[in-house]
Amino acid sequence: MSRSSISRAISHSLRGPLKFKKSSFHRIYSPATSSILSTATTNATRFSDRFKRRGSDFTQFRTMSTDTKITAWASKDGEFRRQVSSFRDQISSAPDAQFPPEKGRYHLYVSYACPWATRTLIVRQLKGLEDIISVSVVHWHLGEKGWRFAEVDEKITDAGPDDLIGAKFLREVYFSVNPDYTGRFTVPVLWDKKLKTIVNNESSEIIRMLYTEFDGLIANEFKNLNFYAPEYAKQIDEMNDWIYDTINNGVYKSGFATTQDAYERNVLRLFEALDRVEDILKNSDGPYLLGKTLTEADIRLFPTIIRFDPVYVQHFKCNIKMIRHDYPVIHKWMQHLYWDIPAFKDTCNFEHIKKHYTKSHTQINPLSITPVGPVPDILPKSE
Numbered sequence: 001m002s003r004s005s006i007s008r009a010i011s012h013s014l015r016g017p018l019k020f021k022k023s024s025f026h027r028i029y030s031p032a033t034s035s036i037l038s039t040a041t042t043n044a045t046r047f048s049d050r051f052k053r054r055g056s057d058f059t060q061f062r063t064m065s066t067d068t069k070i071t072a073w074a075s076k077d078g079e080f081r082r083q084v085s086s087f088r089d090q091i092s093s094a095p096d097a098q099f100p101p102e103k104g105r106y107h108l109y110v111s112y113a114c115p116w117a118t119r120t121l122i123v124r125q126l127k128g129l130e131d132i133i134s135v136s137v138v139h140w141h142l143g144e145k146g147w148r149f150a151e152v153d154e155k156i157t158d159a160g161p162d163d164l165i166g167a168k169f170l171r172e173v174y175f176s177v178n179p180d181y182t183g184r185f186t187v188p189v190l191w192d193k194k195l196k197t198i199v200n201n202e203s204s205e206i207i208r209m210l211y212t213e214f215d216g217l218i219a220n221e222f223k224n225l226n227f228y229a230p231e232y233a234k235q236i237d238e239m240n241d242w243i244y245d246t247i248n249n250g251v252y253k254s255g256f257a258t259t260q261d262a263y264e265r266n267v268l269r270l271f272e273a274l275d276r277v278e279d280i281l282k283n284s285d286g287p288y289l290l291g292k293t294l295t296e297a298d299i300r301l302f303p304t305i306i307r308f309d310p311v312y313v314q315h316f317k318c319n320i321k322m323i324r325h326d327y328p329v330i331h332k333w334m335q336h337l338y339w340d341i342p343a344f345k346d347t348c349n350f351e352h353i354k355k356h357y358t359k360s361h362t363q364i365n366p367l368s369i370t371p372v373g374p375v376p377d378i379l380p381k382s383e
Contacts, residue, residue: 077259077262078257078258078259078261078262078263079253079257079262079266086181086183086201087177087189087198087199087200087201087202088200088202088205089199089200090199090200090205090209091106091190091199091200091209091213091214092209092213093212093213093215093216099192099195099199101132101213101214101216101217102194102217103131103132103217104132104134104193105192105193105194106132106133106134106190106191106192106193106199107133107134107135107136107164107190107191107192107193108120108121108124108133108134108135108136108188108189108190108191108206109135109136109138109162109170109173109187109188109189109191110135110136110137110138110187110188110189111137111138111140111147111187111352111356112137112140112158112159112347112348112349112352112353113140113142113349113352113353113355113356113357114187114188114356115248115303115304115307116186116187116188116203116303117187117188117203118303118347118348119188119203119204119206119207119299119300119303120188120190120203120206120207120210121135121343121347122299122302122303122343122344122347123207123210123211123227123299123343124210125342125343125346125347126222126225126227126299126341126343127210127211127214127218127222127225128218128219128221128222129210129214129218129222132214132217132218133210133214136149136160136162136163136164137158137159137160138150138159138170138187139154139156139159140156140159140351140352140353140355140356140359140360141355141356141359141360142356142360143360145169145171146169146170146171146184146185147169147170147171147185147187148168148169148170149161149162149167149168149169149170157349157351158349158352159352164191164193165196169185170185170187170189171185173185173189173191173198174189174198176196177196177197177198186201187201188201188203188206189201190206190209204240204300207227207296207299208228208296211225211226211227211228212226227294227295227296227299228295228296229293229295232290232293232295235290235297236290236295236296236297239289239290239297240296240297240300242273242276243273243277243297243300243301244300246269246270246272246273247270247273247274247277247301247304248300248301248303248304250266250267250269250270250273251270251304251307251308251312251316251318252316253266253270254266254267254270254312254316254317254318255312255315255316255317255318255361255364256316256364263317267317267318267320270318271318271320271321274321274327274330277289277301277327277330278327278328278329278330281329281330281332281333282329287333287336288333289301289333294341298333298337302334302337302344305323305330305333305334306334306338306344306348306378307353308322308323309322309323309324309374309377309378310350310353310354310374310377310378311353311354311357311358313374314371315357315358315361315364315365316364322374324374324379331379334378335378335379335380335381336381338378339380339381350377350378354370354371354377355370358370358371
């Protein structure tokens with residue numbers, strides 16, 4: 001289905017002409033920056049003193065550079081713009097590295113609902129790092145104070161309290177490092193238990209650290225698994241660029257748009273990109289985007305595609321087509337990853353996914369009703 005035919009269909013349904021404005025879309029690149037962190041000891045002391053003086057009500061800390069609510073996603077022009085990650089240090093096996101690879105030193109704070117955090121969980125399992133890097137899973141609900149941890153007595157599957165610093169909300173983890181932090185409290189967070197600081201909160205950088213930096217600590221069967229191999233690097237980077245902008249972030253641009261123009265512009269680009277992925281997989285000489293080898297491009301695309309039919313079709317109004325009905329090759333690719341490679345299935349929690357989107361985004365779904373379908377969340381390989 002071409003852009004023009006989709007545009008005509010939408011125009012007809014709205015009983016009025018579409019008015020598309022020329023617009024450029026830019027992927028948010030985050031240049032390497034010096035760390036905004038002071039020493040871990042100083043920060044921990046500042047946090048401890050402030051915590052004792054003010055108690056556990058962290059609403060007294062400034063949470064954003066403006067009065068914008070944590071759950072206010074769109075800009076004034078109706079467009080959704082993702083914030084640049086703030087913590088950009090690296091785990092490195094280089095001599096004298098500030099954050100060397102060590103067993104048991106690092107910890108991931110994640111949400112099963114978040115596609116960006118899911119990337120890190122997939123790679124952690126693919127690389128056999130479960131005994132090297134520990135994990136905390138937040139509650140699926142994202143409220144005005146951000147992600148929170150489940151209470152001990154809450155009956156929440158696959159989530160629990162924070163056992164590292166005793167935080168009730170993820171924001172407390174951020175403030176423990178920088179009490180004046182003004183960004184969003186996002187997952188994933190790669191935490192250093194030794195220095196009690198955040199190493200990195202950018203998923204695309206975290207997964208690349210996991211590819212190689214811990215190879216000296218893992219079993220031989222996992223050492224040769226590099227999902228960003230040099231011979232594929234250029235192709236992966238090119239594919240990541242447009243898939244991020246139009247698909248990974250495209251569903252959010254569509255769903256969080258607050259004007260008709262912004263929504264239509266982004267949803268059409270999203271489905272053009274899905275058509276492009278369908279063609280790439282159709283012409284691939286293997287089951288993956290780049291042929292017979294599983295790469296970072298597959299890992300980064302999967303969390304969006306697995307959420308597409310259960311959530312994005314209805315919740316984000318990405319309903320021109322469905323993966324299971326209209327993209328047979330993408331559907332087969334997704335089923336292969338989910339049913340045949342445990343790291344993809346084991347890190348996918350449909351309960352967290354569906355409840356998070358439908359009960360956290362009250363500006364989209366004010367009654368917080370979670371749709372029952374589609375049933376099942378993912379079809380068996382025979383279908």
